Amino acid sequence: MQRHTLKTRLTITMLALSLLGLWSLSYFSIQVLQQDMEQMLGLQQLSAVKVVATSLDAAINEQGSSLSHLARAIEPAMLAQPERLRQQLERLDKGDMFEGGLQIHDLQGNMLVSAAASPGNSAPPAFRLPAFLNQTRVVVHASSRLNGLLPMSVPLLNDDGQRYATLTGFTNLRNSNFLSRLLAAGYGGSGGYMVVEPDQRLVIAATNPAYVLGNVPPVGHSKLVDRFVGGYEGSGVTRNSSGTEVLASAHRSVLAGWYVAAALPTSDAFAPVASMQRHLLLATVVFALMLGALTWWTLRRQLAPLMDAISTLTQMRVSAAPLQALSVQRDDEIGRLFIAFNGLLSAINQREIALQQSERKLADILDHADSYVYLKDREGRYLYANRRVRTLFQRSMAQLAGLRDEEFFSSASVAMLRQHEQAVWQHGATLRVEEPTVDRRNGRAAIYQSVKLPLRDQAGEIYAMCGISIDITERKQTEEALRIAAIAFEAQAGIAVLDASLHILRVNQAFADITGWPQSEACGQPINILRSARQPQGYYEAMWRTTRKDGVCRDDVWLCRRDGKDFYARGTTSAVYSLRGEVTHFVCHLIDVTDSYQRETLRLQQEAAHRDVLVREVHHRIKNNLQGITGILRQFTYKHPELEEPISHAISQVKGMSVVHGLRGRAADGAVHLCELCSEIAAEVGALWQTAIRVDIPQHWQPAGVADDEAVPVALILNELILNAAKHGGRSHGGVDLTVRRGDAAEQVVITLSNHGQLAEQPASTPDPYSGLQLVHALMPRAGASLSLRQEQQLVVTTLRLGPPVLHTTITEPS
Numbered sequence: 001m002q003r004h005t006l007k008t009r010l011t012i013t014m015l016a017l018s019l020l021g022l023w024s025l026s027y028f029s030i031q032v033l034q035q036d037m038e039q040m041l042g043l044q045q046l047s048a049v050k051v052v053a054t055s056l057d058a059a060i061n062e063q064g065s066s067l068s069h070l071a072r073a074i075e076p077a078m079l080a081q082p083e084r085l086r087q088q089l090e091r092l093d094k095g096d097m098f099e100g101g102l103q104i105h106d107l108q109g110n111m112l113v114s115a116a117a118s119p120g121n122s123a124p125p126a127f128r129l130p131a132f133l134n135q136t137r138v139v140v141h142a143s144s145r146l147n148g149l150l151p152m153s154v155p156l157l158n159d160d161g162q163r164y165a166t167l168t169g170f171t172n173l174r175n176s177n178f179l180s181r182l183l184a185a186g187y188g189g190s191g192g193y194m195v196v197e198p199d200q201r202l203v204i205a206a207t208n209p210a211y212v213l214g215n216v217p218p219v220g221h222s223k224l225v226d227r228f229v230g231g232y233e234g235s236g237v238t239r240n241s242s243g244t245e246v247l248a249s250a251h252r253s254v255l256a257g258w259y260v261a262a263a264l265p266t267s268d269a270f271a272p273v274a275s276m277q278r279h280l281l282l283a284t285v286v287f288a289l290m291l292g293a294l295t296w297w298t299l300r301r302q303l304a305p306l307m308d309a310i311s312t313l314t315q316m317r318v319s320a321a322p323l324q325a326l327s328v329q330r331d332d333e334i335g336r337l338f339i340a341f342n343g344l345l346s347a348i349n350q351r352e353i354a355l356q357q358s359e360r361k362l363a364d365i366l367d368h369a370d371s372y373v374y375l376k377d378r379e380g381r382y383l384y385a386n387r388r389v390r391t392l393f394q395r396s397m398a399q400l401a402g403l404r405d406e407e408f409f410s411s412a413s414v415a416m417l418r419q420h421e422q423a424v425w426q427h428g429a430t431l432r433v434e435e436p437t438v439d440r441r442n443g444r445a446a447i448y449q450s451v452k453l454p455l456r457d458q459a460g461e462i463y464a465m466c467g468i469s470i471d472i473t474e475r476k477q478t479e480e481a482l483r484i485a486a487i488a489f490e491a492q493a494g495i496a497v498l499d500a501s502l503h504i505l506r507v508n509q510a511f512a513d514i515t516g517w518p519q520s521e522a523c524g525q526p527i528n529i530l531r532s533a534r535q536p537q538g539y540y541e542a543m544w545r546t547t548r549k550d551g552v553c554r555d556d557v558w559l560c561r562r563d564g565k566d567f568y569a570r571g572t573t574s575a576v577y578s579l580r581g582e583v584t585h586f587v588c589h590l591i592d593v594t595d596s597y598q599r600e601t602l603r604l605q606q607e608a609a610h611r612d613v614l615v616r617e618v619h620h621r622i623k624n625n626l627q628g629i630t631g632i633l634r635q636f637t638y639k640h641p642e643l644e645e646p647i648s649h650a651i652s653q654v655k656g657m658s659v660v661h662g663l664r665g666r667a668a669d670g671a672v673h674l675c676e677l678c679s680e681i682a683a684e685v686g687a688l689w690q691t692a693i694r695v696d697i698p699q700h701w702q703p704a705g706v707a708d709d710e711a712v713p714v715a716l717i718l719n720e721l722i723l724n725a726a727k728h729g730g731r732s733h734g735g736v737d738l739t740v741r742r743g744d745a746a747e748q749v750v751i752t753l754s755n756h757g758q759l760a761e762q763p764a765s766t767p768d769p770y771s772g773l774q775l776v777h778a779l780m781p782r783a784g785a786s787l788s789l790r791q792e793q794q795l796v797v798t799t800l801r802l803g804p805p806v807l808h809t810t811i812t813e814p815s
Helices: 006-071 076-080 082-091 178-183 223-229 271-302 304-319 333-349 351-367 387-393 411-427 473-489 509-515 539-550 594-639 641-666 674-688 708-733 772-779
Strands: 101-105 111-115 149-157 163-172 192-197 202-206 234-239 245-252 259-265 372-376 382-385 431-438 445-456 462-471 494-499 504-507 552-560 566-577 583-592 693-696 736-742 749-756 785-792 795-802
Touching: 006 149, 006 163, 006 178, 006 192, 006 234, 006 245, 006 259, 006 271, 076 082, 076 163, 082 101, 082 111, 101 149, 178 192, 178 202, 223 234, 223 245, 223 259, 271 304, 304 333, 351 387, 372 387, 382 387, 411 431, 411 445, 411 462, 445 473, 494 509, 509 583, 539 552, 539 566, 566 594, 674 693, 674 708, 674 736, 708 736, 708 749, 708 772, 708 795
Parallel strands: 693 736
Antiparallel strands: 101 111, 101 163, 149 163, 192 202, 192 259, 234 245, 245 259, 372 382, 372 462, 431 445, 445 462, 494 504, 494 583, 552 566, 566 583, 736 749, 749 795, 785 795
């Protein structure tokens, strides 16, 4: 059997594929079967472990009941005689339980008496009960080894049911005990059980006594054991401490908190699976060998016609006989191959006809091409020219054949064309070049983009030069126009061309000089790189909406340079629309007018400063005139003492207005601040009515300023409220308290006045409508102000709340 034959390769391939498929199927089946058996055996094993765990709880209950029975033989009075109590403990009938001895502990867990299981034996070592032990039930102490002793405690109760001590019995884990008897039967033929205390990973009892008081593998050694210790109840496969792979299951004991585990070597558990695997592998090898032999015989029979055809074709090649059609005997792949070969023979006979047709089609394609296509020999004579060349020279192919470029172009053009063609002939490489020419017949100048390449025969020799030329005269003229437009583009004004998504496509040098963004870095960036924080929020979005809608937007705007400095620009943004009316581009023009803007701003600031000086001077003079009026009113009071109170009231109102104009004349911005207004009016009223007015305003806190049109009304309102507080309760009861605080609502100020007095049930109307609360209500602003009065024991509390639009400055919280 030869290795290179098709039969051999197919046979080996089929054999390999069969073995791979069968072995894969066998392996998959074995794995599925093993998983199913593992799950089934794990469930069975877990059920057995649950039964043992239940039996363990029952045994612990029985052991605890026995210990409780022994506890009933002990009386509280015995604690006073420890030796007698020890003898009593040794004489108790303990049966085969608590062979480790007994102990009694007080309420603090201290050992009082320790007794052996029987006289003559050694007593258990001292054992201190945990401090938390105060239950009135049986407790198994699984956290202490005590040299192989397992303690179990029950409370000793008096006649009132109160615990006065604890009785502890010890089970010797090294000897036969109730735990070892429970696990003695084992699991399966070679498996067994063990009881493990999870906190110390300590083996309490096991079917194999060698494991008792040993430890399960440490943390990280076995993931399944770590899960059992952590509280997992289930089954899995792991390796024991001796390295044997086992199927293990675990279940928790309800009373002691231990877990009961069963383990069975997988070699015993999965023995049927291993046997089945061996039989499947043997069957696979036998079946693969049979399949290989059958494949070899089948291929040899099926490929016999093909071998006969190979022999026939070899004879036809050696004898140089004319090609003959092969005999088709079967309608299969080999038969169709023979039919295809016979069709190839007939196709060869039509090759020359097809070649001629192809040449005619190529000629038609070249005649309809927009390029000038031609062939020349080494002497520069035309061998072929398409229709476009013939039309240019106004010659037929028969007339053009054998002519040179001297018949059509100027001498300078001919010399250039010959130089380019000689480079192709000499170097045998493709040449791409622009060729400006002048037609000698009509003087027409034209520029051609030409590609000239050599044509080679089968021997690699160049037999002709092919030229393909395109008339680019119009394109060159367009480029010249664009060059002129580019010069105009580089104007003094900054220009940027954007796409529809507001990304920069091109900028001129002036744009780069103004913004600091060079052309190479600006292109591709969004136009948002020029946004300045000085512009109001939403300004730029509104500008682009206007441009899209109206086609143009002109405005002066703050922009930001690359270095982060702002500049003021006079800009025009224009939209470019497609034929369908869609925006395709934007063109932005901008001029830096920062210097002129700053000069104009400085001029306006100087005018405003001059105007502010004049306004403060006017307020200062008004204040002086009002103070003069108060002086005249005081003189009138001296002459007419009976009018002192109404005139003092008028003086107070005039002083309130004087305070407003004084504050305006004193402030640099001409604003009236509420805190200063309250303090000034309180001082004026206190001095006029000889009353202590205590003003409480937090330090470093500036409430809102008062609107210009509300300054005088607010001053008169404050004057009336403070004046009424001073008149009706301030002077005779120690003065008036005035506080200024922030209100509950945003930008609100609360002014509170407190004075001794009593509110009338019905407010009395005064004959003078321009004084008292009637004046206050008349002057109250329609919005942003409210007034309330209330009685708090012996105090009258007046609350004035002010907010926008009466106040216009944000309130800052006191530090």
